[in-house]
């Protein structure tokens with residue numbers, strides 16, 4: 502029996518995102534986002550689900566803040582719905598949108614929960630998409646205006662800010678693979694979007710510095726993964742490095758070294774896509790940040806697969822268990838990814854901005870026995886401890902998610918919450934994992 506002892510000053514949190522929990526899609530002047538459009542396009546989201554009601558957190562935020570309070574986390578990571586603030590993407594500000602986030606943030610602060618605010622968690626105003634979305638450089642300016650307004654309005658209350666959540670998903674998953682909104686399948690579009698997201702991030706950071714938010718900290722939250730070569734064959738090693746490169750280095754290298762990885766620029770070029778870099782872009786992207794958020798869910802053993810197009814790294818089933826969404830459970834990859842990032846990109850403080858598991862356990866006698874999720878958290882936090890003992894500067898760990906919610910293309914069929922949602926009654930039921938997390942936050946140790 503191993504005991505995991507966690508640092509006393511490690512911060513704990515739980516996360517959500519606006520479109521996934523708020524509902525109230527047509528209330529108080531909210532504009533439409535690309536996820537309203539996408540989820541109402543037949544065939545795009547499982548079961549035809551959409552975020553019109555979701556967890557109704559827009560009306561039930563007080564109850565949700567009490568759930569966080571009871572859980573005992575230091576932080577709550579939430580996101581702001583851009584189209585609640587700017588219904589048309591730019592121009593007129595919707596005061597009722599600002600009012601909602603003031604009420605939420607005030608409730609958090611009154612309960613001693615530190616707010617961590619994500620500005621862009623995928624719900625682009627549809628009005629901006631109509632003009633090309635993130636592929637249009639004007640969207641960079643629109644984002645910076647939105648960010649500045651939020652910094653000015655909330656800078657006194659919110660100290661921790663994240664510009665963009667999972668830029669790989671926003672660019673490649675949404676514009677090349679086509680699985681998320683806006684659902685395009687064009688590599689050049691995806692590459693352009695990835696670059697514009699990074700420039701928008703850098704410009705927002707610059708604005709943040711100019712406004713001089715007291716004790717404010719700002720970062721970004723890229724995806725991560727880990728691919729362990731199946732064999733020592735060079736082509737397996739190269740394929741794994743390339744896959745890690747697509748997800749991690751394509752974003753980290755510009756952020757921390759001011760350039761895109763050469764071998765990936767070349768790779769995309771071979772597939773017909775070039776990066777369009779305007780003068781000054783790389784300097785903006787490199788604007789120093791206070792922390793980097795990292796989201797980690799899964800990884801695997803993998804190998805080269807011939808003639809398989811852009812992504813030529815195939816996962817090998819080694820018989821490891823998977824979560825209910827089908828993602829392989831690979832805590833070792835969490836450790837490897839963290840040491841990789843630390844060795845390559847230096848000592849910028851890290852927050853694990855998302856880690857968690859999908860298990861679709863239901864309520865029985867007012868209880869949800871989600872032992873799979875508890876085991877996932879146990880093994881991943883143990884891997885995190887191993888990374889911290891290896892010198893990786895992790896300041897906090899934020900679990901995805903507080904609530905079961907709208908899991909994008911999977912709709913409501915996939916549950917990541919520490920708290921169960923009955924989507925008919927909207928009743929909240931804390932799961933066994935909620936009580937487990939509550940205990941380790943309090944004790945700072947647990948038995949594996």
Ligand code: JSK
Pocket residue numbers: 518521667670674678680744747796798812855901908909
């Ligand atoms: C969960 C990643 C933000 C928060 C959570 C989905 C995701 C994903 C989902 C990749 C993906 C689908 C992989 C297909 C095959 C090609 C949310 N995180 N979440 N994080 N990531 N491989 N190529 N590299 O709900 O809102 O598709 O890729």
